[in-house]
Amino acid sequence: MDKKSKSLSKNQKIVLDFIQKNKKPVKAYSILSNVQKKGINAPPQVYRALDKLIKIGKIHRVESQNSFVACKISNCGTPHKTVFSICNSCEIVSEINDPKLFKNLKDFRDKDGTVFDGYNLEFFGTCKSCKNKQIENTKH
Amino acid sequence: MDKKSKSLSKNQKIVLDFIQKNKKPVKAYSILSNVQKKGINAPPQVYRALDKLIKIGKIHRVESQNSFVACKISNCGTPHKTVFSICNSCEIVSEINDPKLFKNLKDFRDKDGTVFDGYNLEFFGTCKSCKNKQIENTKH
DNA sequence: TAAAAATTTGTTATATTATAACACTATACT
DNA sequence: AGTATAGTGTTATAATATAACAAATTTTTA
Numbered sequence: 001m002d003k004k005s006k007s008l009s010k011n012q013k014i015v016l017d018f019i020q021k022n023k024k025p026v027k028a029y030s031i032l033s034n035v036q037k038k039g040i041n042a043p044p045q046v047y048r049a050l051d052k053l054i055k056i057g058k059i060h061r062v063e064s065q066n067s068f069v070a071c072k073i074s075n076c077g078t079p080h081k082t083v084f085s086i087c088n089s090c091e092i093v094s095e096i097n098d099p100k101l102f103k104n105l106k107d108f109r110d111k112d113g114t115v116f117d118g119y120n121l122e123f124f125g126t127c128k129s130c131k132n133k134q135i136e137n138t139k140h
Numbered sequence: 141m142d143k144k145s146k147s148l149s150k151n152q153k154i155v156l157d158f159i160q161k162n163k164k165p166v167k168a169y170s171i172l173s174n175v176q177k178k179g180i181n182a183p184p185q186v187y188r189a190l191d192k193l194i195k196i197g198k199i200h201r202v203e204s205q206n207s208f209v210a211c212k213i214s215n216c217g218t219p220h221k222t223v224f225s226i227c228n229s230c231e232i233v234s235e236i237n238d239p240k241l242f243k244n245l246k247d248f249r250d251k252d253g254t255v256f257d258g259y260n261l262e263f264f265g266t267c268k269s270c271k272n273k274q275i276e277n278t279k280h
Numbered sequence: 281t282a283a284a285a286a287t288t289t290g291t292t293a294t295a296t297t298a299t300a301a302c303a304c305t306a307t308a309c310t
Numbered sequence: 311a312g313t314a315t316a317g318t319g320t321t322a323t324a325a326t327a328t329a330a331c332a333a334a335t336t337t338t339t340a
Contacts, residue, residue: 063203
């Protein structure tokens with residue numbers, strides 16, 4: 001079907017599997033401690049798998065958190081073109097899929113007319129659920 | 141004049157001064173080793189100054205590089221509303237000041253209608269000077 | 281299909297980035 | 311003057327990431 005998808009190696013599968021099971025982004029050393037029972041012993045094994053998974057677009061790095069999250073955009077396959085919203089309170093991260101915004105970013109040129117290969121955009125705010133909790137805590 | 145500007149402390153001035161002298165973003169430990177002669181001895185002193193300078197918008201953190209750069213937008217005073225272009229080759233970083241893009245980002249709402257407090261956008265590409273060098277190296 | 285090339289693995293050690301905790305000092309506020 | 315707030319200096323350590331090397335595996339291609 002998908003010509004691009006060379007099958008992943010053992011460690012890459014293990015790491016991807018763990019990341020995909022998590023709703024929130026996960027940290028490298030959290031991945032490590034959670035997959036040690038599967039035979040991954042040391043940081044380089046995790047970081048190598050992460051590098052590869054990022055390169056093929058299966059996961060993204062959340063720069064402001066040093067954490068990693070599965071790509072939610074069906075087989076986007078594009079690393080380094082990412083938009084996230086991040087809750088300052090619970091730190092949950094959602095990948096944003098907004099065609100109009102994508103177009104704005106894709107079409108952006110700087111003053112020199114430079115065309116960019118990629119971008120990373122992180123929005124910060126308070127998610128709905130956390131906002132509701134804050135309101136709850138106010139009335140007492 | 142500017143009611144907001146409480147004067148900076150000694151360490152904050154030293155750190156800001158060093159960052160402003162550099163065209164490229166600087167790393168925390170590079171700051172440290174460069175200001176030791178001025179009496180800053182340990183990482184926490186640097187990181188505290190960085191935190192404060194970020195909070196008041198004098199500098200910004202370049203998330204993908206773990207580095208710090210002076211704000212180029214005259215007294216923008218707004219932390220966490222940043223747009224950078226980053227050269228993949230020489231790693232030079234320019235702060236982008238594009239009103240139309242700012243408006244797009246400011247006005248952006250996610251599906252839930254969440255309003256965001258801030259954002260960080262990093263564009264990646266090859267700067268003009270590096271592109272020219274690459275062309276130079278091709279013809280031989 | 282055998283040899284060469286490229287990728288992945290496992291491992292140890294170490295580099296880099298960042299914060300916790302504590303006692304103390306300076307500055308601003310009323 | 312007294313208290314609150316912010317900043318300092320210090321030691322120790324936590325958290326994140328990579329270098330380097332030998333071996334095994336998979337992919338390519340001749």
